[in-house]
Amino acid sequence: MKKVERIGGNVASYVDDRTGAAKWLRKNLTKVFPDHWSFMLGEIVLYSFIILLLSGTFLTFWFDPSQREVVYEGSYEPLQDIKMSAAYASTLHISFDVRGGLLMRQIHHWAALLFMAGMIAHLMRVFFTGAFRKPREANWLIGVGLVTLGIVEGFLGYSLPDDLLSGTGIRIAEAIIQALPVVGSYLAFFTFGGAFPGEAFIPRIYTVHVLLLPGAFLALITIHLMLVWYQKHTQYPGPGRTEKNVVGYPLMPVYMAKAGGFFFIVFGVTALLGAVASINPIWLYGPYNPGQISAGSQPDFYMGWLDGLVRMAPPIESYIFGYTISWNILIPGLIIPGILFTLMALYPFIESWMTGDKEEHHLLDRPRNNPNRTAIGAMSLSFILVVLINGGNDIIATNFHLTINQIMWFTRIGVIVIPPLVFVITKRICLSLQRADREKVLHGRETGRLVMLPHGEFVEIHEELTPAQKFTLTQHQQPKALLLPATDANGVLNPQGIKGKIRARFSQAHVEQVPAPTESEAEALEGGHH
Amino acid sequence: MEKMNSGIKKLSRYRRHRFAGPALLIVALITMGTTFQVASALPNSSKMETTAKSTLIEEGKRIFNLGCSTCHGLNLEGGGIAPALIGVGAASVDFQVGTGRMPLAEMSQQAMRKQPIYNEEETAALAAYVASLAPGPDIINEAQLTYERDGNTAEGGELFRTNCAMCHNFAGQGGALTQGKYAPTLMGVDAKYIYEAMITGPQSMPVFSDKTITPEEKLSIIKWVKAAENEPNLGGAALGRVGPVTEGLLVWTLGLGLLIGIAVWLTMKAK
Numbered sequence: 001m002k003k004v005e006r007i008g009g010n011v012a013s014y015v016d017d018r019t020g021a022a023k024w025l026r027k028n029l030t031k032v033f034p035d036h037w038s039f040m041l042g043e044i045v046l047y048s049f050i051i052l053l054l055s056g057t058f059l060t061f062w063f064d065p066s067q068r069e070v071v072y073e074g075s076y077e078p079l080q081d082i083k084m085s086a087a088y089a090s091t092l093h094i095s096f097d098v099r100g101g102l103l104m105r106q107i108h109h110w111a112a113l114l115f116m117a118g119m120i121a122h123l124m125r126v127f128f129t130g131a132f133r134k135p136r137e138a139n140w141l142i143g144v145g146l147v148t149l150g151i152v153e154g155f156l157g158y159s160l161p162d163d164l165l166s167g168t169g170i171r172i173a174e175a176i177i178q179a180l181p182v183v184g185s186y187l188a189f190f191t192f193g194g195a196f197p198g199e200a201f202i203p204r205i206y207t208v209h210v211l212l213l214p215g216a217f218l219a220l221i222t223i224h225l226m227l228v229w230y231q232k233h234t235q236y237p238g239p240g241r242t243e244k245n246v247v248g249y250p251l252m253p254v255y256m257a258k259a260g261g262f263f264f265i266v267f268g269v270t271a272l273l274g275a276v277a278s279i280n281p282i283w284l285y286g287p288y289n290p291g292q293i294s295a296g297s298q299p300d301f302y303m304g305w306l307d308g309l310v311r312m313a314p315p316i317e318s319y320i321f322g323y324t325i326s327w328n329i330l331i332p333g334l335i336i337p338g339i340l341f342t343l344m345a346l347y348p349f350i351e352s353w354m355t356g357d358k359e360e361h362h363l364l365d366r367p368r369n370n371p372n373r374t375a376i377g378a379m380s381l382s383f384i385l386v387v388l389i390n391g392g393n394d395i396i397a398t399n400f401h402l403t404i405n406q407i408m409w410f411t412r413i414g415v416i417v418i419p420p421l422v423f424v425i426t427k428r429i430c431l432s433l434q435r436a437d438r439e440k441v442l443h444g445r446e447t448g449r450l451v452m453l454p455h456g457e458f459v460e461i462h463e464e465l466t467p468a469q470k471f472t473l474t475q476h477q478q479p480k481a482l483l484l485p486a487t488d489a490n491g492v493l494n495p496q497g498i499k500g501k502i503r504a505r506f507s508q509a510h511v512e513q514v515p516a517p518t519e520s521e522a523e524a525l526e527g528g529h530h
Numbered sequence: 531m532e533k534m535n536s537g538i539k540k541l542s543r544y545r546r547h548r549f550a551g552p553a554l555l556i557v558a559l560i561t562m563g564t565t566f567q568v569a570s571a572l573p574n575s576s577k578m579e580t581t582a583k584s585t586l587i588e589e590g591k592r593i594f595n596l597g598c599s600t601c602h603g604l605n606l607e608g609g610g611i612a613p614a615l616i617g618v619g620a621a622s623v624d625f626q627v628g629t630g631r632m633p634l635a636e637m638s639q640q641a642m643r644k645q646p647i648y649n650e651e652e653t654a655a656l657a658a659y660v661a662s663l664a665p666g667p668d669i670i671n672e673a674q675l676t677y678e679r680d681g682n683t684a685e686g687g688e689l690f691r692t693n694c695a696m697c698h699n700f701a702g703q704g705g706a707l708t709q710g711k712y713a714p715t716l717m718g719v720d721a722k723y724i725y726e727a728m729i730t731g732p733q734s735m736p737v738f739s740d741k742t743i744t745p746e747e748k749l750s751i752i753k754w755v756k757a758a759e760n761e762p763n764l765g766g767a768a769l770g771r772v773g774p775v776t777e778g779l780l781v782w783t784l785g786l787g788l789l790i791g792i793a794v795w796l797t798m799k800a801k
Contacts, residue, residue: 078758285700
């Protein structure tokens, strides 16, 4: 034994004698995780978060979160001698007078956009594959919480530099607070420490942005990952994969290397974006002044849908007991987002109620095999996309020579008409794909090779699928519809009332599927030609 | 030939590769885009010939009666589809004709900037004719455009953000107005035309009289616009200087797109 090995061994057994770590490590380092590109979306989010913590810490060294008025005397000529807040001046200082400051600011902002985009992509993966089903409902709820906090955290970061765009966003946030009936004005005064913009808001949101919310993120992400660890990762169906096992590679060394490498790739992509693409050029916007506004003022994309909703709202107000209720802000700014996020959070419970499915699920669904869920997801996405388009209506209008009014009317009507259409179309596409799968299993893959038989007939060669492929295409369970009991023991008609009727109707929609081929069907075709 | 054949053979080996389809699609799209760009960038070579001159005003009247009176009337009185031009001044004519907005190409929401139809002499003649019938703001000449010397960039920026940015965007890139009208981009616009637009208020734009914004302040605004136009993109690709819409687009395409591509590559089964 070499000297190094002996010393290393001694240290290891010293630690192990006192902590018993070896057993725990052996168990956990060999823990198996399944492999699929879509399982790495969450990793993108986690790594962006780490990049945000690192680059954000760098920015705090110079950022001065204060609305105290200063006169700019830095190196950016076009703002020389202009009065501005210390927050804005220090952001200019970071951009132009701190070595690497602009790069760090851009990395921070790009990583924030990537954080949100990755979260939404991860959420879509979890939704469309049914990974939120029992026992993972709690983790779904944490995820929804993280998205919500992410939107808030991003908005606060966008507000901190106190440039013209930031101030415009804060002004709209103030309007939304004021739209709350009765308490709105008081709440706005409380938030801003007086009249808008005041001098209290930036220092306050700074604390929330760098301390409170990152802390909440750390806690929630930790629980999120611990639950993934404890409940084990879901996997896509395939031969050898069951509800009771996990097929994949061990954490050490495969995933340690993969995940570690992927962190540096994510860092590389944010650094690349930060180095080559300008983001939020605050020096062009100028300092915030409530008397100024820029055409085409937009929030970052994760708030864009909210902005689009507010932009399409018709001007409705009512006056009750001397109070104004601004429905035009209240509905799009608070009520609709509230409904959307509540429905999203409750979806696992709603689906389980609709289908009566109380089983544990560790195998994922292929989206086509649950047409109703996939259609609901596509419908929701189309809603968000339509309102997001309206959020960018002015930019779209100028760049594509359209009128802002046409876009607004298109989205006003579209937001009602398009989602149901998307639901129906998606569901039909899923059923067609199921039919195609069935066709493939029973008749093989169309190879495109035409052969002429001796008697002159042309036939296309169908290649039989491998048993593994057949298994993957036929393994899914197809649920049975919940039937409404006609009478109960005492002969009362429909004892569950309207609730039972709705449930039975939903369940029927859910079980509309193309039957997966059975063994006997396959056998009946054996030997026969197709 | 031999070499080329073997090259094609090599290439054809990849024709059933699973990325062959997407790669071909990208090549086709780039080719189409480039062809379109080149074709649409070909210069428009039609130019009017200069005619012999009598006096400037008479020449202007002749051009006006030929080219403008159909809509604006023989006595500049205007009509159902065009405004009266009495008292608009030479500056207005110089701006509208000099930037190619007039004569209109079509009856649309707003006259757009295009290649001017009339050359400098013809424009000057038209302006002289219109100004001869009623007084109005004069054409701005080079000697008045002393913004390099008399303007203050920072002050111009403040004035721009207060008076102009709500339509023309924070960086002068232009923006949308209602019903298809728009505030055009200020990038690449002559200082003279920026000044004339401020004093004549073309289309939806208000007039900024010398009492609202003094001549020195106008020069400062022009100096700031020119500074913005000439400012290198300090943070990298500017993405149109239109704010978060293009930034969001880039993060979903290049940012997340690239990372998902890498994730697919990392989890590929070894062959």
